[in-house]
Structure formats: C-alpha cells, structure tokens
Amino acid sequence: MNRAYLLPVLAVFSLPSALSAQSTTPVIGYYKFDVPPGTSAWTCGFVAKVDYQSAMTGRALTSAGNPGANPPVSPQSSITVTGTPWTGITFGNHYAEIISGPQAGLVLDIVANTANQLTVLGDLTSAPLQLTGSETFAIRRHATMATVFDNGGGLTPGADTVTLSTQFGTKTFTYNGSNWEDADLNDVSGEIIYPGQGFLIFNGGAADVVTFGGNEIAYVKNTPTKIPLFPGIVNLVGLPSPLVATKPADPIYNTAGTNALGDLGFVSSLLAGADTLDLRSLTGDFASAGTFQSNGGNLEDADLNDGSPVRVRNGAAYILTVSGQRIHTFPLLTPAN
Secondary structure (H helix, E strand, C coil): CCCCCCCCEEEEEECCCCCCCCCCCCCCCEEEEEECCEEEEEEECEEECCEEEEEEEEEEEEEEEECCCCCEEEEEEECCCCCCCCCCCCCCCCEEECCCCCCCEEEEEEEECCCCCCEEECCCCCCCCCCCCEEEEEEEECHHHHHHHHCCCCCCCCCCEEEECCCCCCEEECCCCEEECCCCCCECCCCCCCEEEEEEECCCCCCEEEEEECCECCCCCCCCEEEEECCCEEECCCCCCCCCCCCCCCCCCCCCCEEEEHHCHHHHHHCCCCEEEEEECCCCCCCEEEEEECCCCECCCCCCCCCCCCCCCCCCEEECCCCCCEEECCCCCCCCC
C-alpha cells in the first residue's frame, strides 16, 4: 500500500509493549484519528470488558427459524452452564463469544437467558457454527453507536454521518447533539457495531479529530474474531485489534503476525480467483488503494505481485467481495517482545 494514503494516529493507547494470550491484565485504551473531509472507511479495535466467562456443559437447537422469510428468521440455540450463575441477571444487549476450540472468535447474539441458560441466534448443532457443547465462552456487552462514538466522538452534529453495512443493506446515522438518529429521526444510539465491523464516515467540513472507543468500549480482545461475509453486499471489515503498526518507525512494524495482509487469514477465507479484498484510501476520496485475490497460496494484486507483505493501517476498514456466504477469521494479533 502507498503509505501516502495513511494518516498519523493522534493519540497512543494505554498498552504494554506486548500482549500475551495468557495475560490476566486487561489491556485498555482508545484512539483518535484525524478523519478527513469526504468519505473514508474505519473500524473500532476495542470491545467491552468480559462480564462472565465459563465452560458450557451443553448446547441444543431450540428453533429452526425461517430462512425463507423476508427478512430471514434466524435459528436459535441454547447454551447451558453448571449451577445458576445468572440468577437475577438479564443480558439485554450482550453477546457470547466462543474462546476455545475450532470456533474460537465466533460471536453469538444473546436474545434471552435464564439462571443457567443462554438463548443465542444461530444453529450451534450443524455447520458452519457447530459446537461440541464443551467450549469455553465469554459474555461481553455489545458496542453501539453511542459507546463507540461517545457524545458524537468529535463528529459535527447534524452534518457528518456514519454508515453501517449489514446483511440487509446500509444504514446511515447522524449525531444530533444528544443522540444518534436515522433519516426518520428515530433514536439509533443502541445500534450494534460488531467486533471487526467497518463503517463509513462522511465528514462534510474540515478534518475532525474523532475518538473511537474509550470508557465502556476500551478493552483489547485476546482471541481470534470470526466475521460472517455475504454475497451481493458490501462487506466492510477491519482489524478487530489496535495492536498493529501504523508506520515503518513503529517497533513492531516488521514483526511477523502483526498487520501484513498475509498474516490476517485472507488466503484461506477468500475463494481463490473469485473473492476480492479492496483496500481504500483514507484521504477522503474513498478511492481504491489496492485490490487483491487469493491464489490458494498467497494474496496477489492485479499484476500478480505478492500482496502478502502489504501492511494495513489500524483503524482502517476495507471491502471484502465474496461469491458465496462464508466466515472470515481474523487471527489473534500478538506482537512479539
């Protein structure tokens, strides 16, 4: 990638020199970016803290859903744990993340719970979400428009917009000075932003210093992240961790396993010769800054140059275009000491 496309990070995190998957100390922080006039694509690398963590004792399909409905109705499954740890607790805006086994990084929306059982969206008894029923999982509160962009995050009320791309289309929101609203002036402050989900920011004026995360959304994930990809839509995704280098002077810039395209799992998740990864400029024109495909062994650009060493900027989102529904797994990004 042409480094001229990249803008400097304006604040540093409260982070140690390296993050270990075995660390018991939460890594927290936030970051600020100089968002240019025009349209650019971003993501928030922080999540909420873990509210509960345990091994499940079982899982079962509770509702087959109706995939033929418009919009489709998702199946639902139960996750059971020993004892009654959630007596008197209601998980109203939380998700369960699988943190062990082949499905580590899978995010499951919680729709209801009892004292020892969660009801989540998705069929956990069959592929592609199949679990054994003994995995360890964590419960976190969802990040939302209001918590990722606290008090508007620095965007200009009534002028700048944030657009989310979902399986069912795009949604564009504006901060009105007190809450986020859609085109019909509905309060959408609680709109969910999933780990690794990208968003477009339209800045209608001078460059804004915009804060992503902080306060409740200030924790760094120490697990992989699985992101569903759908054909026929704009899959806007980004690194679900801020622990990546931003410029060659950074100590971890040349460390394997940080932020090169070849380290991020695209070779295996993108169908060779069919799916594409499109990097985008962060200068406000939303122009392509490089398009890549998997050839089964590495990523290559249109001239068949190896794109695996190309570095991606933390905070930046990019477009994945897929020919069929699939799941991309971002590995845990753990810089070496």
